[in-house]
Amino acid sequence: LATSSIKHNTLCVASIVRYKSKYVTQILYAPL
Amino acid sequence: STISILPTSLPQIHRANMLAQGLPAASKISSLVTKKSKTKWHFGIRSRSYPLDVMGEIYIALKNLGAEWARPSEQDLWTIRVRWKYNMNTPDFDQNANSNNSNTTTTIPDLMKMVIQLFQIEANNYLVDFKFDGWESSTGKPINNLNMSEDEMCTFSAYPFLHLSTRLIMELAVNS
Amino acid sequence: QNVGLAAIRRMLGSKTSYDMLPVSFKLVVFDTTLSVKRALNLLLQHNIVSAPLWDAKTSKFAGLLTTGDFINIIKYYFSNPDRLEIVDTMTLGGLEELERTIGAPSMDTISIHPSKPLFDACLKMLESRSGRIPLIDQDEGTNREIVVSVLTQYRILKFIALNCRExxxxxxxxxxxxxxxxxxxxxxxxxxxxxxxxxxxxxxxxxxxxxxxxxxxxxxxxxxxxxxxxxxxxxxxxxxxxxxxxxxxxxxxxxxxxxxxxxxxxxxxxxxxxxxxxxxxxxxxxxxxxxxxxxxxxxxxxxxxxx
CATH class of the missing domain: 3.10.580.10 (CBS-domain)
Structure with a gap:
């Protein structure tokens, strides 16, 4: 799990997922 | 080719034309400056608390969220193997994961597993790492992912994992 | 002209949307509980104009946030000038209700599987109002949806311009x-x-x-x-x-x-x-x-x- 600092009460988490033979960095923003 | 850029549409020229018409807004309204702040990524979340305190806070957060975890072995106090119920309606945690509620005909695995581990980066600087650890079904049925092809295995959605991670991080942030 | 068109269509029929994806790319997704104002700032920060929405309650994707949603907010505000705070308080999950309130057409729900031919994705995209279409696959183990990426008319035409000499x-x-x-x-x-x-x-x-x-x-x-x-x-x-x-x-x-x-x-x-x-x-x-x-x-x- 990758995270970035909480700004403006918003959490940002991400994970790099292999989709078939490509790589998607899926980033999710959610309110704290 | 007679393809070109319309000169009067360039921001600088548009602003000059608006000023030339003596419109007060032209000097008041500034152009949008969006700082493309490069997102700085970290693995997991960092902590400077005392290691046992960090573990205590994580267990309390997991308990508050109704999760369950395997009893840690003496050799490895810094790793927590978590499991929680994640069903379609609300991703709540499984209060009675062991109950063989046979009436649930879940072919969809509804227990997400995660490994939470504390790492020391340097003196007084720790990192809590979250790792997705697959799915289980609360009916105890083995997940039939054996016959999946390599490609199929990797078409898994990270969003439930990301979502539950945010819930755990929120719980830790709120508690601390 | 027809030889050129035939070659382009052959290419679009032989490639899948998956083929168009870069080897490594990012996808920014917003939880539906995020505020509209915060989402706007994040779009501008990432220099994007659209993002898929994720509804954690249903563990599903809840459509795409597009400029059409922001236009709806302005229109709603213009008919309700006393509701200035709406941009600050409204969450992305509330956009659907707002659409109904102002009688705007509801969000696009069109999507396509990444392994389908690019030609099919283009045809489907022509039906969408936003000129974009999410590529959605299913998690084999849990049947959950995965938005792999979002295809746009702009990216497809650029792909054709870059890859089709004809x-x-x-x-x-x-x-x-x-x-x-x-x-x-x-x-x-x-x-x-x-x-x-x-x-x-x-x-x-x-x-x-x-x-x-x-x-x-x-x-x-x-x-x-x-x-x-x-x-x-x-x-x-x-x-x-x-x-x-x-x-x-x-x-x-x-x-x-x-x-x-x-x-x-x-x-x-x-x-x-x-x-x-x-x-x-x-x-x-x-x-x-x-x-x-x-x-x-x-x-x-x-x-x-x-x-």
Whole structure:
């Protein structure tokens, strides 16, 4: 799990997922 | 080719034309400056608390969220193997994961597993790492992912994992 | 021309949307509980104009956030001026309710599997209002949806321009292809109130409105994406703002409006799409008098079905 600092009460988490033979960095923003 | 850029549409020229018409807004309204702040990524979340305190806070957060975890072995106090119920309606945690509620005909695995581990980066600087650890079904049925092809295995959605991670991080942030 | 079209269609039929994806790329997704204001800032920060929404309650994707949603917010505010705080308090999950309140068309729900031929994705995308289509697969183990990426008309045309040499065979002038929108072009003047322009965008389902002078000479264009700057700057509450004044909000690195003439050919048009980030072409005469509009959707529709 990758995270970035909480700004403006918003959490940002991400994970790099292999989709078939490509790589998607899926980033999710959610309110704290 | 007679393809070109319309000169009067360039921001600088548009602003000059608006000023030339003596419109007060032209000097008041500034152009949008969006700082493309490069997102700085970290693995997991960092902590400077005392290691046992960090573990205590994580267990309390997991308990508050109704999760369950395997009893840690003496050799490895810094790793927590978590499991929680994640069903379609609300991703709540499984209060009675062991109950063989046979009436649930879940072919969809509804227990997400995660490994939470504390790492020391340097003196007084720790990192809590979250790792997705697959799915289980609360009916105890083995997940039939054996016959999946390599490609199929990797078409898994990270969003439930990301979502539950945010819930755990929120719980830790709120508690601390 | 037909040889060129056949080659492009062959390529679109032989490739899948998955083939178009870079080896490594990012996908920004917003939880539906995020506030509209925060989502707007994040779109601008990532220099994107759209993002898929994730509803954690249903563990599903809840459509795409697009500029159309921000236009709905402005329209709602203009009919409810006392609700200025709406931008601060509304969450992304509330956008659907807002659509119903102002009677706006509901969000696109079109999507396609990444392994389907690109040709099918293009046809489906022509049905969408936002000019984009999410690529959705299913998690084999849990049947949950995965939004792998979002395909846009712009990226597809760029992909064709970059990968299909036969575009240089498209030598018939665009005026002879019947693809330029020329009848009752909706335009405005620099002094037109921006609310009237935004109304026109939604009523006519357009993504841009050309701005002309009293002689019909093209001066600038108001685009749907300009609404993001309007809300970001918080200046949408000044109802009397003219469209010329709101264009002052545009970022300095805006690359300008792309024009062409009726004699231009699709080979040149596709050359420009390959090199620049252009989202539509305004057809003008030698004196920049506006003659028509050529949108990416018009170009894509011709490449898929025309000739």
């Amino acid at each position: 575009t240089h065979l498209l030598q018939i002038p665009i005026s002879e292809l019947g693809i330029i929108s020329t009848d009752n072009i909706h335009s405005c003047q620099m002094t037109t109130p921006v609310i009237d322009v935004i109304d026109c965008l939604t009523q006519e389902k357009l993504s841009s409105i050309p701005i002309v002078d009293e002689n019909g000479v093209l001066i600038n264009v108001y685009e749907a994406v300009d609404v993001l700057g309007l809300i970001k700057g918080g200046i949408y509450n000044d109802l009397s703002l003219s469209v010329g004044e709101t264009l002052l909000r545009r970022s300095e690195n805006f690359e300008g409006v792309c024009t062409c003439t009726p004699n231009d050919k699709l080979s040149n048009i596709m050359n420009t799409v390959r090199r620049a980030s252009v989202h539509r072409f305004f057809v003008v005469d030698d004196n920049y008098k506006l003659l028509g509009v050529l949108s990416l959707s018009d170009i894509l529709k011709y490449l898929l079905l025309g000739g």
